[in-house]
Amino acid sequence: MEYLLLALGLFIIICTYFKPRFYWESGKARRLRRFVGDQATEIFYYLIGLFILGASILVLLDLISLQ
DSSP states (O other), X not given: OHHHHHHHHHHHHHHHHHOOHHHHTSHHHXXXXXXXXXXXXXXXXXXXHHHHHXXXXXXXXXXXXXX
């Protein structure tokens, strides 16, 4: 489970950076981009990715528990 969270955080960060079509042009991403703009959407996705990545690292280091 911890590694899945780690992979998810990295996936979000990498996809936000490279903006592949399947990710950046998805319905939810387009709605958010129209509502707050591209730059704010990018920051929002980076924050989500960093949060998930940080949480997974803390779980891997046994500093927090998911249970």
